[in-house]
Amino acid sequence: MRYVPAEQLKPGMVLGQGLHDASGRMLLGKNTRLTAENIKYIIFLGTGGVYVDDEISKDIELYDVVKPEVKNEAVWLIQNVFDRTSEQDNLHPEESLIRLVVENVVNDVLSNEEVMYNMVDIKTYNDYTYFHSMNVGVLAGILGAKMELQEDELEDLVTAAFLHDIGKVFILPQLVNTQRRLTPAEQEEMKNHAWAGYEYLRKEFSFGENVNQTVYQHHEWYNGQGYPNHLKGRQLCRNARILKAADVYDEMTSKRPYREAYQPAEVMEYIMARMGMEFDPDVVETMAARLCIYPLGSEVVLSDGRHAIVVENHPGFIQRPTVRIMDSGEELNLRSDRSAYNITIVQLLM
Ligand SMILES: [Fe+2]
Known part of the structure; x- marks a missing residue:
């Protein structure tokens, strides 16, 4: 299986993984042979790319730390909580459901500890907030x-990550999933979401202060220049420091309607x-x-202009994986092959 950016999909390519929307609805099933119409649809959804099965990649097996069905369940749940919060619905049934999904994520993370975070996250900008919250939960958990x-602290961390932006529903509800960039004034107002999320969780749920404070502090900076309370260093709870980095990483690597992904x-x-x-x-050290x-x-894309597919990563040497050249099928271990010492990766197609 390999990842192909949406713009490079061609009719006849076969999907290696199903594509779902935030409600868990299957949009295109695994093994679908793509038509020109399917490809237009994928681009319309704002999906950055999909996994396909083909000759050059048939032996590449991908191990997702968290099972795709658990991720789909999490996205569906997050959307549900956001929707019901904005309708001011009685939320009590959701609390036990949230705990259950969080446990599933943490179980997967703990049973795959040696696996690196190795997948391109499939996300669409239509349901950005829900996919983003799920991805941040998985990344923070890892x-x-x-x-x-400890396991209970991990559960607190993933819970906070899933709900970190829930306060946006109370500040500017119409802008939670907006496809445009916020104006400076809206950005300023939106800063209240950290506090609003904290208050909401404290009043309506019983996840506990560790979860609530993590949501409250997720925009604080390590040096005290963040918001809302300018806490710094160890004044910040550890989960908030982890969530902060996971949030920024996923946000910047996401394609937005108004800018490309970094x-x-x-x-x-x-x-x-x-x-x-x-x-x-x-946190940065662990991330790196x-x-x-x-x-x-x-x-x-390699520095000599050739295109290649990543076939193996070497822990601790994340810039120098083993790659397979697209045209020839030749493999280059950028970490240990002498002939590859002067070759670098200049671009990831995504
Ligand atoms: Fe936020």
Whole structure:
């Protein structure tokens, strides 16, 4: 299986993974042979790309840390909570459901601890907030597990991640899933969402202060220059420091209607450059070791102009995976092959 950006899909390609919307509705099933119409639809949804099965990638097996069905369930649940919150519905049944889905995510994370975060997250900008919240939950969970958080603390972290932006429903509800960039005034007003989310969780749920505070603090900076309370360093709860980094990473690597996605390698550089300033150094260190900036099965452009597919990542050497050249099928281990020492990856196609 390999990842193909939406713009590069061709009729006849076969889907390696089903495509779902936030409600869990199957849009296109696994093994669908794509038609020109399907491809137009995928582009219309704002989906960055999809996984396909083909000759050059048939032996590449992808291990998702969290099972696709658990992710779909989480997106559906998050959408449900957002919808019902904005309708001011009685939320009590959701609390036990949230706990259940969070447990499933944490179980998957803990049973796959050696697997790196290796997939390109499929997200559409139509339901951006829900997919984003799910992705942040999974990423934060993986980082937290690597930082040796206890199981109950991991559950708190994933719960907070799923609900971190719920306060937006109370501030500017019509802008929660907007496809345009917020104006400076709206951005300023939206800053109240951290507090609003905290108040809402505190009053309506019983997840506890660790979850509520994490939501409250998810826009604070490590050096105290964030908002709303300018907390810094260890004044911030650990889960908030992890959530902050996961939130920024997923947001910047997402394609938005008003800008292209940044490359994971660029975002990692941005986050590393701001370590100790915006981000907790311990979290950044874990991120740099565990996140694949060139996910398995993705297509990259090498500095000699050739295109290749990533077939293996080497923990600790995330810039230098083993790749398979598209035209020849030849494999290059960018970490250990002498002939490849002067070859770098210049672009990830996404
Ligand atoms: Fe936020």
